[in-house]
Amino acid sequence: MQARPPTMNDVAATASVGLKTVSRFVNGATNIDPVLAARIALAIEALDYRHNLAAASIRPGRSSKLIGLVISDLANPYYSSLARSIERVCSEHGYLLMSMSCDEDTERHQLLIDRLIAQRVDGLIVVPPRDDPNAWADGARWRIPLVVVDRPVTAPGIHTILADNAGGTEAATAELVRQGAARVAFIGDSLKLYTMRERLAGYRRIIEHDDLRLSARLTFTGAHTADQASDIVLSLLEKNLADAIFAANNRSTIGALRAFARAGHRLPLIGFDDFEAAPLLNPAVSVVAQDVAEMGRVAAETVLAAAQGLAPLVETHVLPTRLVLRGSEAKEISGTEWLE
The missing domain is CATH 3.40.50.2300 (Response regulator)
Incomplete structure (x- = not known):
């Protein structure tokens, strides 16, 4: 059974002051004896009391x-x-x-x-x-x-x-490998985020296989914005360091697409999280879709x-995720041009 939240009466009893004095204090009155005000403040902190701004307008038993x-x-x-x-x-x-x-x-x-x-x-x-x-x-x-x-x-x-972050990423990385990528780059946000840690774990389940050891150096977890992700992917393209991109959230996906446009060529790509424009692009963007x-x-x-x-x-x-393949995960797509 959950403990009840502290009340104004509890604060008054703990501070050894009258209920009206506590009421005046929590409602912002300034003409209260400083000694009493200090006792009330200490009692509020000790009890972790939160003043209910709406209580006066809601009768007991009402939601x-x-x-x-x-x-x-x-x-x-x-x-x-x-x-x-x-x-x-x-x-x-x-x-x-x-x-x-x-x-x-x-x-x-x-x-x-x-x-x-x-x-x-x-x-x-x-x-x-x-x-x-x-x-x-x-x-x-x-x-x-x-x-x-x-x-x-x-x-x-x-x-x-929660969503199955690790399982979804594992499926996406495995698909990029199946398409022929030996160097799959992981582009994502800070590992302070639970979702990023889980997605990185799913990625590593695939790339830690001996045949994919080069991918271990291609983990980037500093892309909080689409622009930061774009800069990372553009560098990978310029130095020819990766064969495919796994973008670990929708901002990283957008950043990768911007980098492809700036460079004039693309790599196979799967992103985590669907977005409205994904099916409309050329090629349409493959994603790990959360419901x-x-x-x-x-x-x-x-x-x-x-x-x-x-x-x-x-x-x-x-909740399960779903791998939605639309074409961007493939190496070659006829008729595709990436323009600035």
Whole structure:
């Protein structure tokens, strides 16, 4: 059974002051005795109390009908697709979704979590921040129904929705090798990201075979932007160091395509994560496709069930990925030109 969150009464008792004094303090009053204010501040910190900004407008036993979503970057097509799917399910159940982006800023992430809790959301769906994915989760776990997506946390008792990052990358790398590549370059973001570590693990399962030992030197994990990925791939093209490219996220895929256009020639390519233009390019881009809509649906239905007291046993869902071959993984494609 989850412990109840601390209340204003608890703060008053711990600080040995009246409830009205605590209420004035948390609502921003400045004419409070400094000694009492200091005791209240210490009590709030010790109890990990969060003032409920919406409590006055919601009667006891009533739901706010709000679900909070904290993601990395709403401009990223992956996260915007995830948010759309979650919002659709919430709307079908009469809930409003409040979406916020932390931009991988740990302090901002914690601020957004605290603010959503203060707004009395009925549940949280969270993509943990890259640099410190675990610190916030222990405190949030007992206060509100919580589901994490895309990246796991170590705190117990939290529903987790993930994709099979390693398996998808393994299948993609194996396909590039089957097409004849002996030097497959891995282009991705920081290994602080769980998804990148998993995708690199899948890549290594294939390239660590003796026949592919040259690929071991072609791992690049500093491409946070499409421009950074483009510079890496352009260098590989100029020096003829790689036979194929595995782009470990959609920004790296876009960067690789830009490099091909600048160089005027291409390498076989498979990217992780589908995007709307992928089938329209020439050649159409092969990808490891996650079912982002399904991930959002499962996350939303799980948090809504928990908010209504109907949640199943806490578990981790690992959703399968799918290798979608459209032609860009092949060595030769007739009639293809890469133009600036």
